[in-house]
Amino acid sequence: MSIQPTWRLSGIEVVMMVEYVKFKIPTKQVSETKGVADLIEKAEEEGVKTAWHRFLEQQPQCGFGLLGICCRNCNMGPCRIDPFGAGPTKGVCGADADTIVARNILRMIAAGAAAHSDHARDIVHVFKGAATGEFKGYKLTDVEKLKGLAKALGIEIEGKTESEIALEVAHILEWEFGKPDDEPLKLLMATAPKKRIKVWERLGVMPRAIDREVCECMHRTHMGVDADPASLLLHGVRTSLADGWSGSMMATYLSDILFGTPKPIKSEANLGVLKEDYVNIIVHGHNPILSTKIVEVAMSEEMQKLAEKYGAKGVSVAGMCCTGNEVLMRLGIPPAGNFLMQELAIITGAVEAIIVDYQCIMPSLIDVAGCYHTKIITTEPKGHIPGAVHIEFKPEKADEIAREIVKIAIENYPNRPREIVNIPKHKVEMVAGFSVEAIVEALGGTLEPLINALREGTIKGIVGIVGCTNPKVKHNYSHVTLAKELIKRDILVVGTGCWGIAAAMEGLMSPKAAELAGPGLKVICEALGIPPCLHMGSCVDCSRILIALGALADALGVDIPDLPAAGSAPEWMSEKAVSIGTYFVASGVFTHLGVVPPVLGSQKVTKLLTDDIEDLLGGKFYVEPDPIKAAETIYNVIIEKRKKLKWPV
Amino acid sequence: MSLLGTNLERPTIYIDPKKCMGCRSCEIACAVEHSMSKTLFGAIFEKPTPKPRLKVMIADFFNVPLRCQHCEDAPCMKVCPTGAIKKSEEGFVILNANKCIGCLMCVMACPFGHPKYEPEYKVVLKCDSCIERIRGGKEPACVEACPTKALKFGTLEEILNEVRKERAEELISGLKVPGIVYMEPVVGEKKKEEKASPMDVYTAYLEVKWY
8 A cells, every 4th residue: 555644743744654663753853862863763664663653653642641630540430620621520529630630649659659669678678688698699798888877777786796787777677668656767767857857747747657658648549538639749748758768768778788889980871882792781670689690690700701602702781771870880880771762772683681670661672672682581570571581580599590691691692683783883981879978088078078169159059860761852852951051050960860871871970071060060070070960879869869968958057948959850751750759849859840740630739739838848849841941940949049048149 | 505515504513622632532432333332341342343433633732633524525425436425414424335445535535634444344434423323313422422522513503603602702801812803801800710731731842842
């Protein structure tokens, strides 16, 4: 059939392609990152769909969902509220737009907090096993940090062995999830600034147990429980605090104790880190427990030799998403890309295996891998994907299982379809691993130089940028543009997650990027030899930003909302980001969102989140997709805060 | 033929893209209506798979539920070599599947891109405006399913009156109609603040969208 119907999608011709790939993507406009366009073109030539293709197929996306006014919480529904008022204004149960929007956003927070905290639960399990010696493959690496944590939790450490201390810490942290009393979370009490705790106490949002708050979210949003948007959102605040100051915090602390607190480490980023003549393994997901083992085993003499037997020069590991960040900042493993680039890595044709645990793994990896030789290996009992090879990971047999997985990858090397391999040449140097401890060390052992720089106005403020990538907006454009605009204005940018990889691929995490910074920040970066954008870790490590803000506020004797600081999630998409955004706001941070959250269907909820909440918590949300305008606003907010502190602007 | 070429009593459908949420409820309702069982849970298991006759398309920031316009002077009817497309008494353009040979002439002739060839059916499928429902005194399935009344059904006269009324209200409440208007707007009593629509979400991405 020779008909080629053309559809117009906001000015771009969308041409019918091969039957499988319906849309042709305007590749040059899709991404800010080099190499992405070439690989999407390659995918189209080979008849492979990517997230961008599926995004176009999904258009138009349902307006009820976009505005957050559909409810599927009970089976009298599904119900929808007509935003124009001609149709129904209430669901069958009588819930109006305000209730429905608030309930939906609360469920998003619950899912996000659950994801981070369940990740933490797995780490506590391994931490405990390492302390008792049950899990031979793991040991307590950073004992200083362990002792510090124990002291903060009020554990007497004199005369106790490392493993005794660790067991006591593990005991307290295990109880964080499900302790039955109404006492506030212990890790939150140990790490959060006292002034903040008072604010939360006054509001009655002190979290009691992580699982309990998530459970209560599900209860409150069940048919016929909580209908008051304000009360629903306050519980969202409580749940997110349980995530940020306990769940995520715990994941960060224990990962550091188990695998070492990150220190500045050189690496490279972008798809060019895949190697032509090597067995390429990608670790993808979030948990460092498995990925660190994979890296250790893959780099061993035994595996390198085995690879040579199969005709490769050796084994090379690259990271993807946040587990990529975890192995990047501790072991210097180069990240191949961020969230939306997971399919592109397979499309290079040069990846033998992608080893995944959980979160942000697109099920489409199986479809894409089906067109190449790549093996997708799932490892978590809670993360199965039909069509993947499933090798269940058990910490007691960590090395053994890692060896089995790496072997599968190596044995797959001869199947590589050499005629269609195309690895983009782009890769950029970067420095990662700026944990709070590393930043303090770079400053000479104390926060004083940073505080002085802030007070004098050499650095105007600090902004934490975090979050995913989202096909609704140009890939990585907002991430790098916002960061560039901010450092130009002498604002130090720190961040985590997929933003970290985006900024690295743009070269913003190389000390050379100091050139792009404003005069004040440039001097500081050059003096310390650090980049103007600091990589603080994976998305669970947003807790590091909380610690840094808390330490700065305490040192200055003020509360976090008084600090010239802000947060941003320019391209967020996951429910975890909603939880992160909420605990940032709850911790008193002005938080920018670059993708519109599904709340516009209720004017009341929108106003609560972007306005009223500031009086209660000191932080609020601000939505602006255009990163240039957002940078301007964030700068103005920071200047206002400096004025209040009577600091020069 | 008159200027509109249409008699004002003719039942017709009005599409208001401003109100379309893009939820595609109309597409599902249409497929169900044209299934054997005429129920959702029955239709999803049928072979050949029931197909919607209309499709929600995006044009700039608007969602447009594009359906057959049942033209007065229908090009599809003119080009059909087998005479499969005929007008009903009510003025609807109806395709007789038994006479259709799948030559796709109508597909190419239609200025709205409406008729659709379905390999599973081996014939062209087009909107019949739910003629059986209308004869039974009901609205077409797509109109009934629309939760925001972006699709309206009635005689041409009724619809034109309704549209006129809406425009007049807009004019009075806040002078939303562009252009020069020679009338004094009513001040003081202002309509409640406009609620957000999907269009607000789409337009927010002007600077950062790639599609």
